[in-house]
């Protein structure tokens with residue numbers, strides 16, 4: 001689930017652009033997808049060499065350290081990742097290239113290893129095939145499903161591919177007559193002042209070179225398995241995913257939660273940031289007022305995906321301070337985005353009660369996470385997943401809530417507005433899209 | 440009947456074809472810099488002749504017209520107009536479809552066009568300022584937040600029509616990217632200064648214009664100086680590459696129909712646009728005392744502040760836009776030309792087939808920024824196959840050699856047209872024909888597959904709707920054309936009266 005971005009200028013004076021500025025703001029916008037490792041690669045205009053910079057830290061800190069070096073380049077790609085040592089991948093031969101990848105292609109090994117194999121294969125194919133578009137098409141055919149990538153070669157090509165099922169996103173935007181920008185999310189395009197042109201399609205490759213942009217879809221690429229977790233959690237609420245505004249999906253989730261398992265309460269409170277639109281939807285549907293329940297301290301850390309338990313508990317306590325005036329003496333419908341291990345929620349419920357909340361009904365804007373993700377999203381080990389082990393009643397008891405309910409799978413499908421066979425729901429159902437089965 | 444055409448691009452190929460289909464059964468003569476195989480063929484078939492020669496030299500064109508004793512001349516591109524070719528023909532009493540130099544000023548000088556528009560208070564205006572040097576321009580631009588807001592978000596243009604090149608649109612709204620954008624503006628005004636050194640026929644060098652956003656369209660009209668007859672709206676696509684990315688080109692392809700409006704524009708917007716163009720024709724005639732005979736077109740944009748807004752004027756048909764309208768034109772083109780010459784255009788009714796039409800240009804890599812790379816590549820086109828697929832091919836920038844070989848001439852190589860019930864159908868049709876256009880030396884070609892596609896249309900529709908809402912709200916509030924600004928240390932200012940005062944001085 002890293003965030004990836006590519007920056008490519010065209011026309012008169014294209015060498016004058018400073019790609020690193022744009023990557024900085026773009027990556028900052030993508031930081032919700034991971035902030036344990038930041039890396040960028042810049043192609044320098046005089047030497048035509050690619051320089052790579054990597055650090056196990058978040059974007060701001062990365063750039064602070066970087067500013068000591070004199071980094072330059074007019075074309076560039078970048079990546080933010082939730083895992084340390086998961087930066088841009090470099091292949092030196094036969095053609096030197098650097099790759100930013102989201103998801104995980106169908107090669108052996110972990111995410112980094114699998115993308116390394118893909119990058120190596122791409123480099124080889126680029127020498128074997130005269131047309132880089134042929135090489136990119138071949139990669140899409142060979143590399144299975146579950147990935148998006150942007151690769152930059154020392155021949156000044158930027159190659160962007162999305163797997164045949166479109167599991168992971170990849171969006172394109174433009175600035176004036178000058179810049180093409182590719183990014184995991186459309187929100188990052190907004191932030192760098194680009195106009196969003198739309199998604200790269202499933203099974204599509206787009207090759208930028210100094211004189212053209214060419215694109216091609218692999219034949220019969222009608223199957224889809226868009227990652228459902230993107231809609232409920234990963235993507236920014238101001239992004240468009242596969243032409244669908246995430247905001248609409250999330251508000252609908254709130255409405256559907258209210259329909260599926262209505263609770264009695266005085267106020268609806270969403271846990272910042274992701275669950276806020278759920279709370280709005282729930283409130284719209286029920287006319288129960290929504291209140292601002294928490295104030296955050298420190299940087300926004302996406303808690304479902306932080307590595308260690310200790311950090312998670314620390315994180316949540318430091319992060320979310322309940323606002324007493326909003327909860328004191330009230331029956332509360334508390335909405336969260338997802339539940340992985342339950343610790344976060346347990347603490348939150350306790351904190352609410354200590355600030356005077358009476359009843360606390362917990363609603364979760366996604367179905368229970370019960371299984372791993374084969375496409376690179378970090379889900380804790382199966383035996384740590386509370387939703388797999390326990391019923392809703394049991395969870396309520398453990399986290400100390402008066403009731404607890406997930407969004408149903410059907411509710412999720414309704415909110416996204418796509419049929420089951422157009423989505424990957426793997427971590428919610430343990431049934432995965434399969435290239436052989438789905439044709 | 441004999442007709443001489445001028446110019447050698449795809450637009451001229453389309454004009455030649457349409458003229459040749461007239462019931463007058465004319466002999467088609469043509470003069471152009473490049474030997475366009477399509478035009479050559481039409482000339483031969485009609486019993487006429489293709490002459491390779493300068494289209495901007497009035498002597499050359501008029502002597503050719505005299506030599507063949509033609510009934511009238513039809514001028515395709517703009518440069519012959521700027522070089523007074525129509526004026527010269529007029530003096531020799533050779534009728535001509537083509538704007539004379541005086542009235543063609545509305546295209547030749549983007550700066551004069553704007554001044555005229557403000558002077559005659561014609562709707563669809565943009566704030567602008569002209570400069571004689573890069574330094575002068577930069578002094579104003581670098582003030583940034585200390586100057587009027589519109590000067591921070593600008594279109595930087597050569598003040599003269601300069602072959603569809605040199606326009607940069609710079610939105611400088613993200614303060615955190617300001618440094619980058621400022622650097623870019625400064626580099627570009629210097630570039631413009633250098634570029635404009637090649638044109639001595641105009642005093643203003645750099646035009647800085649208010650940046651606007653909205654859907655663009657071209658409205659092409661025939662005029663005899665009194666009557667202005669509109670053709671279907673066409674939308675060209677200026678960015679060189681897919682996804683609306685990349686360099687400004689002469690146009691990578693265009694869409695039109697079904698009907699007179701584009702699917703995302705309204706009949707009211709069409710009518711407002713025609714009125715604006717009509718007023719521009721009257722204004723330039725009033726200003727110069729010269730009659731306008733030929734084609735006039737508005738390259739326009741629907742904007743928030745002004746509604747239908749002129750981006751620039753054409754004194755000729757657009758390329759590729761000409762292909763769209765000539766394809767569906769049912770009225771005899773020669774009949775239209777004769778009516779313009781006799782100034783009885785009000786008696787003509789223009790009729791068009793109710794079809795969606797898509798045109799896509801195919802260009803050699805290197806176009807438009809590195810044309811030297813794009814020149815001289817041998818071309819192989821399977822024209823039979825293209826028409827078998829149901830498409831029509833128009834030759835553009837290429838050269839037909841004595842031995843029958845065809846090579847690229849640096850700009851768009853061919854333009855392929857298809858019609859259909861809907862635009863996406865026509866667009867998909869063209870995609871099938873693309874593989875039959877090739878370069879035999881392995882050099883690459885490119886085109887935009889997305890022109891006319893469902894996805895792109897949807898984006899245009901959304902854009903139009905967003906702008907229309909804002910514009911109509913202004914109509915309701917009576918604030919069309921109104922701009923207000925605040926200058927730190929100065930106070931509330933009205934950019935429009937600042938501009939008007941500047942013009943009066």
Ligand SMILES: Nc1ncnc2c1ncn2[C@@H]1O[C@H](COP(=O)(O)OP(=O)(O)OP(=O)(O)O)[C@@H](O)[C@H]1O
Pocket residue numbers: 565593594596600601602603604605606608648649650651652655677687688689690738750751
């Ligand atoms: N004021 C403006 N605000 C926003 N965009 C603009 C503005 N002026 C021009 N543009 C954009 O730049 C493009 C080219 O501008 P313009 O038509 O003035 O230049 P040109 O080089 O003469 O083009 P052409 O190829 O049509 O001859 C327009 O089609 C439009 O997309």
Ligand code: SF4
Pocket residue numbers: 167227228229230372373374375376377424425426427428
């Ligand atoms: S398993 Fe879950 S996280 Fe992974 S792609 Fe499928 S829906 Fe997305």
Ligand SMILES: [Mg+2]
Pocket residue numbers: 738751
């Ligand atoms: Mg133009």
